Amino acid sequence: MKQSITLGKVTKFMGLGFLTTLKDLFTGKLDKEDFKSFLRKVVVPIVSILLFVGLWHMGAKTLYNIEADFKINKALEERGQAAADAEAACIASGNVTCQPNSLPSPAQVWDSYKSLLRDHSTISADKAAFKEKTAALNEKRIAEGKNPIVYTGRPSFVDQIFRSLKTVFAGFLLALVIAVPLGIFIGLSPTLKSAFNWFIQIFKPVSPVVWYLLVFMIVKTLLIDSSEDSSFTISFISVGLCSMWATLVNTAMGVSSVDKDYINVAKVLKLGTFQKIFKVILPSSLPLIFTGLKITISVGWMVLIAIELLAQSPGLGTFVWEEFQNGANDSNAKIIVAMFVIGIIGFLLDRLMLTIQNSVSFVKTDAI
Amino acid sequence: MSTITTNTTTKGYVENGIFPSNDVMLDLKNLKKVYPTPKGDYVVLENLNLQIRKEEFVTIIGHSGCGKTTMLSMIAGLNNISGGNISVLGKHIKGPGPDRGVIFQAPSLMPWMTSLQNVLLGVNQVFPHATKAQRNDIAKYYLQKVGLEDAFHKKAADLSQGMQQRVGIARAFAIKPKVLLLDEPFGMLDSLTRGELQDILIEIWNKEKITAVMITHDVDEAIFLADRVVMMTSGPRAKIGDVLSIDFERPRTRKAVLEHNDYYKYRKHLIDFLEH
């Protein structure tokens, strides 16, 4: 009993309230009212997911047929009946060399997902073996003051995910470090506000691609002597600059619109500037600051893919681009897998921020 | 308990309403307030003179919009003075300060702090040289006084309106101001809670005897709490219209006040003023 209360609180806190309902279903604790909300919260989403997969399946099949018919007709027109029959037979046999290459079906995507995981375990095993093999040698090299030999094989899909997460967190931290203090200063001082306003209005709508190019110009020059690969640096800075605006604007707004009553209390008590900022202004603007940070991390994750793609920095963006260029038979399916992974991670990042927000701020925000 | 008798000692009262200066805590002289508006200046207060003695509890009534809040926030230093001056113990005030504690109509607690932290916010500021334990003791003492001994560590956001205003009272008394300013502090509460809080307020006040100026819309509240009820004329150019001394002996109980012969006389006086 006690346990279920805490679980309920935790899941609700994280905006995952439906998990509790699901649990209540299995422990047989639902009454009529709950049953209705169970229908709405659990059954409806499941039905809509199934519907989505069904539509997708049919759509994929239709597209497949269109392309197959086109191929057969083309063979017929160009090379005659025999070639057309051969083409049709080839397509029907499932031979990879002649498959129509269109929107992959859910089943194909699922297969690709599994194959990506298999690929990951192969590469991980490979890596481990490599590490073991070179361990002794590397120790010697380090002792001699040389660089150790590192694994330079292809990164797996899972590795790419972690690279992307690393980039987005680095970018997020950069945005946090720039936008929150700057937002506080702008919010506190009307003078700074008018000094920065044009700046914010002009740079806020600039596209990620342009930010990337700008950062590229600057970082390239700054790191001109360095032999290191600057693609990671460039991409995380671009992500940070692209996504920091929401935090900057929200922080400034939160700080400048603190409830007048609180300010009056601070005045009557003659709180010093430091106390006023840290005890009154910041806590009361935390909800808005976090709203900004939540948008920042979502935007950061969204633009990350495009920026990685441009910067050739390893990660999901590069993965998607390489698969697209690659044009192998299961490339399309892998791209769709990446799409889902990107979406789900974006959702989880949002929930993570919501959880942190709820734990630090006095206004409880419900998940949307 | 009908121990109330008419208080005949008029304590240094001089015919023309001017008290001996060493007896005066708060002095408003020819006070004027002008709000600039798009349609020209709006003179809310003009030629407003009021003296409040040490250890006196004064309530202020007047029609809505006449300028009561304006006057009180000027005393608090939160609103600029357009003309005349305000002095506390003979010294002109400059801006807000903890010598004038304020209890606002909305409790105005920091909702992210516990009730103890809210009270400590002021205490830490006013007693910077006390030890942490001493400051904690002060804050806890006043929270106990307002009946919140079980809610030290509750977040202000989780308290009821009435409980929040209790914290507001504790916060105001804990900084030991010279003057306590209250702007309809119980206006947002239901009548039962309002009565409870009046009792709590007057109980602490009986102990501390801090000069208090309280705005209220409630005639009964004004009589029950006050040594004098100050009536303001309707704006624009509002000033003090009339002052009524309430000569019930302290400490008072609500029952004894209501049963007293003079009660309805006082009440009629105030209502006549408001309805004239």
Ligand SMILES: Nc1ncnc2c1ncn2[C@@H]1O[C@H](COP(=O)(O)OP(=O)(O)OP(=O)(O)O)[C@@H](O)[C@H]1O
């Ligand atoms: N900042 C301001 N600018 C212009 N006019 C104002 C301002 N604040 C108050 N006023 C006007 O001054 C007058 C007095 O306002 P005030 O709030 O002091 O009245 P009040 O007596 O406290 O009223 P209530 O009993 O409703 O609280 C009102 O007419 C109000 O509209």
Ligand SMILES: [Mg+2]
């Ligand atoms: Mg008012």
